[in-house]
Amino acid sequence: xxxxxxxxxxxxxxxxxxxxxxxxxxxxxxxxxxxxxxxxxxxxxxxxxxxxxxxxxxxxxxxxxxxxxxxxxxxxxxxxxxxxxxxxxxxxxxxxxxxxxxxxxxxxxxxxxxxxxxxxxxxxxxxxxxxxxxxxxxxxxxxxxxxxxxxxxxxxxxxxxxxxxxxxxxxxxxxxxxxxxxxxxxxxxxxxxxxxxxxxxxxxxxxxxxxxxxxxxxxxxx
Amino acid sequence: xxxxxxxxxxxxxxxxxxxxxxxxxxxxxxxxxxxxxxxxxxxxxxxxxxxxxxxxxxxxxxxxxxxxxxxxxxxxxxxxxxxxxxxxxxxxxxxxxxxxxxxxxxxxxxxxxxxxxxxxxxxxxxxxxxxxxxxxxxxxxxxxxxxxxxxxxxxxxxxxxxxxxxxxxxxxxxxxxxxxxxxxxxxxxxxxxxxxxxxxxxxxxxxxxxxxxxxxxxxxxxxxxxxx
Ligand SMILES: Nc1ncnc2c1ncn2[C@@H]1O[C@H](COP(=O)(O)OP(=O)(O)O)[C@@H](O)[C@H]1O
Ligand SMILES: [Mg+2]
Numbered sequence: 001x002x003x004x005x006x007x008x009x010x011x012x013x014x015x016x017x018x019x020x021x022x023x024x025x026x027x028x029x030x031x032x033x034x035x036x037x038x039x040x041x042x043x044x045x046x047x048x049x050x051x052x053x054x055x056x057x058x059x060x061x062x063x064x065x066x067x068x069x070x071x072x073x074x075x076x077x078x079x080x081x082x083x084x085x086x087x088x089x090x091x092x093x094x095x096x097x098x099x100x101x102x103x104x105x106x107x108x109x110x111x112x113x114x115x116x117x118x119x120x121x122x123x124x125x126x127x128x129x130x131x132x133x134x135x136x137x138x139x140x141x142x143x144x145x146x147x148x149x150x151x152x153x154x155x156x157x158x159x160x161x162x163x164x165x166x167x168x169x170x171x172x173x174x175x176x177x178x179x180x181x182x183x184x185x186x187x188x189x190x191x192x193x194x195x196x197x198x199x200x201x202x203x204x205x206x207x208x209x210x211x212x213x214x215x216x217x218x219x220x221x222x
Numbered sequence: 223x224x225x226x227x228x229x230x231x232x233x234x235x236x237x238x239x240x241x242x243x244x245x246x247x248x249x250x251x252x253x254x255x256x257x258x259x260x261x262x263x264x265x266x267x268x269x270x271x272x273x274x275x276x277x278x279x280x281x282x283x284x285x286x287x288x289x290x291x292x293x294x295x296x297x298x299x300x301x302x303x304x305x306x307x308x309x310x311x312x313x314x315x316x317x318x319x320x321x322x323x324x325x326x327x328x329x330x331x332x333x334x335x336x337x338x339x340x341x342x343x344x345x346x347x348x349x350x351x352x353x354x355x356x357x358x359x360x361x362x363x364x365x366x367x368x369x370x371x372x373x374x375x376x377x378x379x380x381x382x383x384x385x386x387x388x389x390x391x392x393x394x395x396x397x398x399x400x401x402x403x404x405x406x407x408x409x410x411x412x413x414x415x416x417x418x419x420x421x422x423x424x425x426x427x428x429x430x431x432x433x434x435x436x437x438x439x440x441x442x443x444x445x446x447x448x449x450x
């Protein structure tokens with residue numbers, strides 16, 4: 001998937017501007033940046049949920065499948081298990097959904113109406129849901145923002161396993177640089193909508209090119 | 223005043239034939255019109271809030287305008303359509319329950335649409351984002367969205383039913399308040415009052431209030447389920 005000259009303007013304000021970036025399958029990409037730096041907008045455009053200012057900024061195979069889980073996943077008024085099963089297309093959906101929920105310690109909540117789950121539980125439900133089917137590009141918008149530490153680590157394991165199994169690219173937005181370091185091969189750093197730095201995770205996180213990125217990273221090691 | 227009230231309660235309890243006739247016609251008309259308005263209005267409401275097409279906003283505003291049409295104006299339109307010189311005269315709908323139902327549908331459907339649209343406009347962007355991210359088909363999203371608003375649909379239905387039972391202007395013009403045929407509770411109250419017979423009017427008023435009370439109790443509890 002190649003992104004080039006991608007911009008998004010809201011009410012005359014350009015909130016996203018990516019000159020060029022190429023996503024390769026089999027890799028995990030972490031997207032970092034301050035609040036309002038355009039990470040979610042980038043994810044939405046990649047997922048095709050919103051359109052960019054101009055068409056054809058994203059080149060990818062017509063047949064490739066993109067899955068996306070928004071920052072605030074919607075909990076449908078049905079059981080947690082059904083919320084996950086509904087994303088499936090095969091026959092063994094129920095077992096698969098149960099397995100996924102089990103691996104996130106959600107076994108006891110399968111029958112609970114999803115809209116009554118806590119923030120972290122909803123996030124886990126949404127994660128299980130988006131991983132029901134195979135895809136070529138998996139986009140997760142702050143999946144662990146509301147999760148406890150154990151769940152966060154489990155999520156990372158699950159995402160890595162999914163990436164290896166499907167051979168897909170994973171694009172994960174996160175505010176935890178520790179998480180970016182643990183999970184990603186590549187890091188994309190956004191500043192006011194502009195993709196200012198990108199490259200191998202260790203490189204960006206420990207040896208950023210620009211002073212501004214360094215300042216941001218120092219600040220975020222907390 | 224007091225005697226009229228007591229007599230009215232007696233009348234309700236006695237199972238008076240005239241009263242039962244009025245009740246039956248009212249129920250037939252209200253149930254039919256509110257159900258049909260729901261069947262037409264819910265899909266339109268869901269479409270208006272989920273589909274993206276040019277002129278959608280304009281349709282929303284047009285629909286909101288239609289919710290404010292005075293019932294007598296709707297009655298006038300139906301009367302002109304159904305009467306001896308109207309284009310639909312051969313359907314013989316004037317002074318029939320069917321004709322009244324059509325007038326009611328014209329009044330209630332915009333309310334159903336507006337109600338659904340107002341409820342869905344808050345949740346649809348989020349539903350759309352999530353279902354698009356999961357690669358669900360447009361048909362599945364439509365069904366899910368309708369299912370998501372099931373409590374809203376029930377309370378919208380109750381609102382429509384209450385509207386149907388309380389309506390006077392359109393049904394008296396189109397129905398003509400013919401005894402045992404098109405006379406409903408509201409028109410019967412008008413007629414009996416103009417005759418100076420308050421007993422029947424008060425009795426019907428009590429029943430109308432009771433219906434409204436039941437509907438609002440049910441709607442209240444539904445509302446509590448809807449608000450998360
Ligand atoms: N639908 C919208 N309408 C107008 N402005 C928006 C909209 N969505 C996002 N923005 C603006 O775009 C900027 C980037 O938002 P976002 O991509 O959500 O940032 P974040 O990096 O925190 O995820 C913000 O300043 C936000 O206010
Ligand atoms: Mg965001």
